[in-house]
Amino acid sequence: MQSISRSGGNATGCIVISTGELDAKRLDLLRQIVPDASVFGVLVNPKYPPALNQAQVLGAAAAKIGRTIFIVNASTDAELDTALATLSQKRVGGFVVASDPFFDSRRARLIAFAAENRLPGIYQFRDYALDGGLISYGPSLTETYHQVGIYAARILKGAKPSDLPVTQPTKYDLVINLKTAKALDLKVPQSLLVSADEVIE
Numbered sequence: 491m492q493s494i495s496r497s498g499g500n501a502t503g504c505i506v507i508s509t510g511e512l513d514a515k516r517l518d519l520l521r522q523i524v525p526d527a528s529v530f531g532v533l534v535n536p537k538y539p540p541a542l543n544q545a546q547v548l549g550a551a552a553a554k555i556g557r558t559i560f561i562v563n564a565s566t567d568a569e570l571d572t573a574l575a576t577l578s579q580k581r582v583g584g585f586v587v588a589s590d591p592f593f594d595s596r597r598a599r600l601i602a603f604a605a606e607n608r609l610p611g612i613y614q615f616r617d618y619a620l621d622g623g624l625i626s627y628g629p630s631l632t633e634t635y636h637q638v639g640i641y642a643a644r645i646l647k648g649a650k651p652s653d654l655p656v657t658q659p660t661k662y663d664l665v666i667n668l669k670t671a672k673a674l675d676l677k678v679p680q681s682l683l684v685s686a687d688e689v690i691e
Contacts, residue, residue: 512614512662513544513588514551516627519664520584520612521555522679523625523671527583529558533573533600535590537565544588559586570596574603584610589628597621608674619665619690624674626665663687
């Protein structure tokens with residue numbers, strides 16, 4: 491790939507960027523819902539390439555808002571069980587699930603853990619909140635799939651993939667599950683409810 495704007499060769503596509511600054515944004519959103527919490531857990535997959543950057547960005551973001559993070563690592567199911575047990579024992583005020591495909595495939599497990607331990611959690615994609623997670627913030631997959639469809643149609647009509655720039659997300663979804671908030675005895679700030687793309691009641 492030559493660059494984002496011109497991939498070169500016979501390739502193009504849509505990148506779903508959900509790490510780095512977005513992880514920091516998620517931490518701040520969780521802080522707004524649980525303002526009295528001083529320590530937040532962060533679940534990271536150390537084998538995911540952006541993991542080191544995720545940890546650094548989240549550490550800096552926590553310091554900026556006067557909070558501390560406790561990082562637990564997991565890249566297998568056994569490690570995930572251990573990591574979640576550690577978060578429970580540490581009694582963190584909430585937890586951030588760092589962006590990672592491994593965690594996405596364990597969505598039900600993460601949401602169940604949060605419910606069982608009455609622990610506020612924030613996740614990357616809308617499906618988490620739809621399935622019972624407290625809050626999610628990340629790229630709109632609907633918009634991404636729409637863009638993929640547009641590119642597929644253009645290529646079928648003769649466009650060269652190398653002439654189509656690789657796109658990045660332009661729309662991000664903030665979804666809040668008020669049912670879960672009520673179950674956790676949390677009051678979601680009105681400012682977040684107003685800015686949310688979807689509120690589940």
